[in-house]
Amino acid sequence: MSWVRTHDNGVILTVRVVPRASRTEVAGETNDALRVRVQAPPVEGKANDALRRFLAERLGIAPRRVSVLRGE
Numbered sequence: 125m126s127w128v129r130t131h132d133n134g135v136i137l138t139v140r141v142v143p144r145a146s147r148t149e150v151a152g153e154t155n156d157a158l159r160v161r162v163q164a165p166p167v168e169g170k171a172n173d174a175l176r177r178f179l180a181e182r183l184g185i186a187p188r189r190v191s192v193l194r195g196e
Contacts, residue, residue, distance in 0.1 A: 126156045129188070134189075141195070143171040148178050 127138040138157040144162030152159050164174035172192045180187040 125153075127153065127158045134194070139175065139179075141171055141175055148174060150182075 129136045129138075140154055142151065142158045142159065142161045143164060143166040143170040145163055147159070148162045148164075150158065150169060151161050160175060160178065162171050162174040162178065165168040176190040177193060179182050180190045184189075
């Protein structure tokens with residue numbers, strides 16, 4: 125899994141987000157990134173917020189512990 129790296133403060137996941145999907149789900153791997161489809165549109169941070177909440181739920185942690193480092 126080349127899309128997972130350890131970091132001093134936790135773990136960094138390289139994720140490729142596909143907004144406006146029919147449902148929010150993990151869609152496999154692509155080009156060394158985890159591909160995640162989210163229902164939210166890519167406006168006003170809605171897709172990033174949906175990604176944070178989805179990853180937090182899947183990892184069993186609070187959404188405030190998940191950060192988006194890059195992406196609009």
